Amino acid sequence: xxxxxxxxxxxxxxxxxxxxxxxxxxxxxxxxxxxxxxxxxxxxxxxxxxxxxxxxxxxxxxxxxxxxxxxxxxxxxxxxxxxxxxxxxxxxxxxxxxxxxxxxxxxx
Ligand SMILES: [Zn+2]
Numbered sequence: 001x002x003x004x005x006x007x008x009x010x011x012x013x014x015x016x017x018x019x020x021x022x023x024x025x026x027x028x029x030x031x032x033x034x035x036x037x038x039x040x041x042x043x044x045x046x047x048x049x050x051x052x053x054x055x056x057x058x059x060x061x062x063x064x065x066x067x068x069x070x071x072x073x074x075x076x077x078x079x080x081x082x083x084x085x086x087x088x089x090x091x092x093x094x095x096x097x098x099x100x101x102x103x104x105x106x107x108x
Contacts (some may be wrong), residue, residue, distance in 0.1 A: 002030040008086070011094055018045040018084050040067060043097045044087040052085040055101055063102055064093045069097045 001010045001024035003017035010017070015059055048054055049070065056066045067088040089097040 041091050041094050042086045042088050044101050045084050049085050064097050099108045
């Protein structure tokens with residue numbers, strides 16, 4: 001699933017963009033160009049940077065490579081005080097990563 005506005009690819013479990021609220025479209029329906037490299041996919045987003053780094057170390061413990069994308073670090077101007085941290089993994093690791101993240105969130 002892809003946000004037509006932000007041009008990020010999201011895991012298929014998500015239906016609305018956490019950044020802009022836009023309804024995500026399927027990869028087939030998306031006509032533009034993705035900003036992100038094709039083999040990375042967003043599996044999780046949250047407003048809490050600590051939660052993101054906690055999940056990152058858990059995933060890395062399972063030998064899954066993780067990228068953290070934070071709007072505060074990007075060169076894009078942030079509208080309002082919205083700060084969303086995104087977790088990206090390689091597409092081949094996406095299912096495993098989602099399972100691990102769901103397990104962790106269940107415990108909380
Ligand atoms: Zn968006």
